[in-house]
Amino acid sequence: xxxxxxxxxxxxxxxxxxxxxxxxxxxxxxxxxxxxxxxxxxxxxxxxxxxxxxxxxxxxxxxxxxxxxxxxxxxxxxxxxxxxxxxxxxxxxxxxxxxxxxxxxxxxxxxxxxxxxxxxxxxxxxxxxxxxxxxxxxxxxxxxxxxxxxxxxxxxxxxxxxxxxxxxxxxxxxxxxxxxxxxxxxxxxxxxxxxxxxxxxxxxxxxxxxxxxxxxxxxxxxxxxxxxxxxxxxxxxxxxxxxxxxxxxxxxxxxxxxxxxxxxxxxxxxxxxxxxxxxxxxxxxxxxxxxxxxxxxxxxxxxxxxxxxxxxxxxxxxxxxxxxxxxxxxxxxxxxxxxxxxxxxxxxxxxxxxxxxxxxxxxxxxxxxxxxxxxxxxxxxxxxxxxxxxxxxxxxxxxxxxxxxxxxxxxxxxxxxxxxxxxxxxxxxx
Numbered sequence: 111x112x113x114x115x116x117x118x119x120x121x122x123x124x125x126x127x128x129x130x131x132x133x134x135x136x137x138x139x140x141x142x143x144x145x146x147x148x149x150x151x152x153x154x155x156x157x158x159x160x161x162x163x164x165x166x167x168x169x170x171x172x173x174x175x176x177x178x179x180x181x182x183x184x185x186x187x188x189x190x191x192x193x194x195x196x197x198x199x200x201x202x203x204x205x206x207x208x209x210x211x212x213x214x215x216x217x218x219x220x221x222x223x224x225x226x227x228x229x230x231x232x233x234x235x236x237x238x239x240x241x242x243x244x245x246x247x248x249x250x251x252x253x254x255x256x257x258x259x260x261x262x263x264x265x266x267x268x269x270x271x272x273x274x275x276x277x278x279x280x281x282x283x284x285x286x287x288x289x290x291x292x293x294x295x296x297x298x299x300x301x302x303x304x305x306x307x308x309x310x311x312x313x314x315x316x317x318x319x320x321x322x323x324x325x326x327x328x329x330x331x332x333x334x335x336x337x338x339x340x341x342x343x344x345x346x347x348x349x350x351x352x353x354x355x356x357x358x359x360x361x362x363x364x365x366x367x368x369x370x371x372x373x374x375x376x377x378x379x380x381x382x383x384x385x386x387x388x389x390x391x392x393x394x395x396x397x398x399x400x401x402x403x404x405x406x407x408x409x410x411x412x413x414x415x416x417x418x419x420x421x422x423x424x425x426x427x428x429x430x431x432x433x434x435x436x437x438x439x440x441x442x443x444x445x446x447x448x449x450x451x452x453x454x455x456x457x458x459x460x461x462x463x464x465x466x467x468x469x470x471x472x473x474x475x476x477x478x479x480x481x482x483x484x485x486x487x488x489x490x491x492x493x494x495x496x497x498x499x500x501x502x503x504x505x506x507x508x509x510x511x512x513x514x515x516x517x518x519x520x521x522x523x524x525x526x527x528x529x530x531x532x533x534x535x536x537x538x539x540x
Contacts, residue, residue: 164404165245168419169193170231170261171437175298175305180224182310184319184505186436188303193437195297196231196263201247203271203289208254211272211281216312219279223310227266229294233259234432234439234504235421236275240397252396255282265295276317318484318503325481325505327522330435331474334518337411337465339364339375345411346384346461347371379444380466382410386459393455403429403451410461412449416440416468428452428460433468435507440468441525441532442509472517479522481505487524487535496538502527508534 173185173192185192212218223230236257239250255273262272269286309320347355347368355366362377374383394402407414420432420439433440433447440447442464449463484503491497507520524535 164401165197167404167407167414167417167431168237168241168245168400169197170233171418171434171439172232172234173437174223174230174232174308176223176225176228176230178226180226182224182230182308183305184308184321185300185305186303186438188297188300190297190300190302192229192297192300193231195293196229196261197246199290199293200261200263204287205248205250205271205284206287207283207285208250208273209283210255211283213280214278216279219274219281219317220310220312222262222272222274222281223260225262225264225272227264227268227298229263229265229298231261231263233419235259235419236277237419237422238396238400240395241400242273244397255280263294264291265298267291267295279312316501319505320484321481321505322483322485324483324486325522326478327438327481327505328478329474329522330507330520331472331517332435332468332520333470333472334466335413335469337467339465342375342382342411342465343373345409346373346386375465380464381445382461382463382465384459384461388457388459390457394453399427399453400429402453406451406453406459406461407431407449410449410463412463412467413469416447417449423452426452427454435468435520438522439504439506439525439532440509440520441506441534444509446509468518474519481522481524484524490539491526491535494539496528499528500526501530502532503535506532 170193173196175183175185177183211222236259238257239252239255242248242258243250255275257275257277258273259276260274262274264271264286268291269289271284271286273282273284274280306321306325307323309322311318311320343355343366347366348371355368357364357366359365364375364377366373370389371386372384375381376383407417416433416435417431418434419429421430422428423430429451431449431451442448444464445462446464446466447468450461452458452460454460487503488497491500503524503526506523506525508523510519510521525532526535526538528538
């Protein structure tokens with residue numbers, strides 16, 4: 111017996127190796143979170159959201175499909191980026207005869223958003239028509255329509271589209287020439303990804319997205335990148351060597367200054383606050399302001415892959431950019447992933463942003479989390495006596511576990527605009 115084993119030892123070892131290989135392969139393929147699959151998911155997520163140009167930063171962030179019966183479905187996770195495809199398609203269309211259809215009529219406004227066989231692209235806040243022109247290669251007159259928040263595109267060969275502004279519920283119609291809706295129809299027919307039943311409701315002067323059946327959303331994870339403080343100081347203060355800058359420490363705050371520029375970094379919060387007193391009064395046009403602030407954004411050194419336009423304050427001439435995942439905004443109590451840049455008439459530049467930002471999607475076991483219906487959330491807020499202070503509500507994600515160099519978890523929730531700030535709705539119910 112031993113003699114036979116010695117004679118065939120090579121064959122036996124080879125057979126054992128094959129068996130072990132088969133067992134390991136079986137384990138890997140049996141796991142729904144196999145390494146290769148997770149890596150593929152992360153790569154697909156990264157490919158769908160890469161924003162680096164001014165057109166990308168000011169693109170819509172929400173996509174809704176409307177079927178033939180007027181039912182609405184929030185789309186996310188599609189293999190093909192619907193927003194970029196719509197941008198490419200719309201940029202080829204010739205838009206004619208801008209005509210106002212309605213003004214101040216919330217019912218007409220909601221009916222337009224339910225236009226059968228359409229795709230609705232929405233911004234978190236209105237953008238100037240001039241930026242719409244720049245993003246979609248169009249030439250509409252800002253004198254006729256100053257700002258746009260929603261775009262209704264036909265998907266069934268109709269030659270009419272609509273531009274909407276939530277302010278005063280304004281609806282404008284455009285005729286299309288030299289246009290093919292085939293790409294829009296294909297987007298609306300995508301089987302990949304997810305579609306959430308939804309509707310819109312006008313509550314007072316605000317428009318709310320309503321999810322009547324509740325929502326199931328997956329969790330995500332991201333690697334976090336931490337900016338080097340000296341590099342940020344050098345970039346913003348126009349100095350190649352931080353040793354040439356005037357620096358001082360006060361508690362947990364480090365301050366740099368150079369020729370009228372000041373940068374403060376708070377070690378406790380991880381936030382930068384930059385002020386530049388140019389000494390020159392400025393009164394830029396709206397388009398100039400959006401373009402100028404985009405150039406300022408690039409100077410911060412923050413990765414733009416997941417950043418998108420999120421809000422504009424006319425009073426402070428300030429634009430807010432927020433991190434997004436799969437078309438949903440991300441909220442952090444510490445303002446991680448948030449950038450605010452202002453350019454005032456008094457010649458003062460002011461940036462406020464975090465040292466930490468999202469970089470690369472990480473593999474994660476995507477157990478979906480069940481969220482209640484919008485009606486249930488509004489009823490909870492009403493029972494707590496908080497509903498009158500709420501002027502906005504949207505689905506989003508919470509930046510969890512704090513910022514580290516290893517990674518963070520994003521947890522889905524409802525975000526409410528409470529006293530002018532976006533927060534987790536559960537925070538006001540405690």
